[in-house]
Amino acid sequence: MLQLESPMLRRFYADWEVRRRGREFPARRDFDPCDLAYALGYVSLMDVLRDPVRFRFRLQGTSVAERTGVDMTGKFVDEMKDRRHRDMATGHFRETVEARQPVVKIRRAYVTDVRVWNCEILVVPLANADADIDMLMSCIAWHEVGAPEYSRAVSTDAGFDRLS
Numbered sequence: 001m002l003q004l005e006s007p008m009l010r011r012f013y014a015d016w017e018v019r020r021r022g023r024e025f026p027a028r029r030d031f032d033p034c035d036l037a038y039a040l041g042y043v044s045l046m047d048v049l050r051d052p053v054r055f056r057f058r059l060q061g062t063s064v065a066e067r068t069g070v071d072m073t074g075k076f077v078d079e080m081k082d083r084r085h086r087d088m089a090t091g092h093f094r095e096t097v098e099a100r101q102p103v104v105k106i107r108r109a110y111v112t113d114v115r116v117w118n119c120e121i122l123v124v125p126l127a128n129a130d131a132d133i134d135m136l137m138s139c140i141a142w143h144e145v146g147a148p149e150y151s152r153a154v155s156t157d158a159g160f161d162r163l164s
Contacts, residue, residue, distance in 0.1 A: 004104060006141035009122045012039055013102060016124045016137075024100070025127040028135050039139050046077070046136040048097060054078060055093045055136070064140055096123045097133050108143070118143045 004010045015035065019026035028045070036043060041063030047056045057072040065071040072080070077093065080086035088107075096103045102124040119142045126135040 002102060002104060004120070004122065005106070006120050008039055008042070008141050009104070009120055009139055012036070012043075012122060012139040013124070016102065024131050025125050025133065027128050028126050028137075031137075042140050044072075044138045044140075046093060046138070048093075048133055048135060053094065053097070055090065058135070061140075067142065092121065092123055093136055096125055096136055100125060100133065 002013060004013060015031075016026060019030040021030075033040060041061045044060045044064055045058040047058050049056060055077040057075055057077070060072045065073075068085075070081070077086060077089050080089070092103060092105055102122060104120060104122045106120050108118055119140050121138060121140045123136050123138045125133040126137055127133050
């Protein structure tokens, strides 16, 4: 079972699950942005390109862009200037595609080249009728140091749980 701390991410995951309607994955067209109003600034869409596998931000949430200091909309993940952030994102996206299921990562005091990450990030796969994953959708919940949910031990990568 996928373990999510953030109420917003639990709702986001439930929305993804409902839209599957018995399929392995929902498609992008199954989501109306109005239905995700509670998370819109925190949601990003990534195209999954093949041969070689690359990820391009179709849309990066405005709150994510503000928080990270860069808007990646229309850019490839491998164009990120922050090498550690690039590696972190690429690894998370690849894992989601390879596992063919949602993957959550919890970052507590995770240091990249230019910032410290304190967040929970859920990435879910999307696919058209042929069930090839062609997009990923992520939602990020920021944790503030000192907040009650942050009281557990701090580490560089608190790990992940995946759907079984």
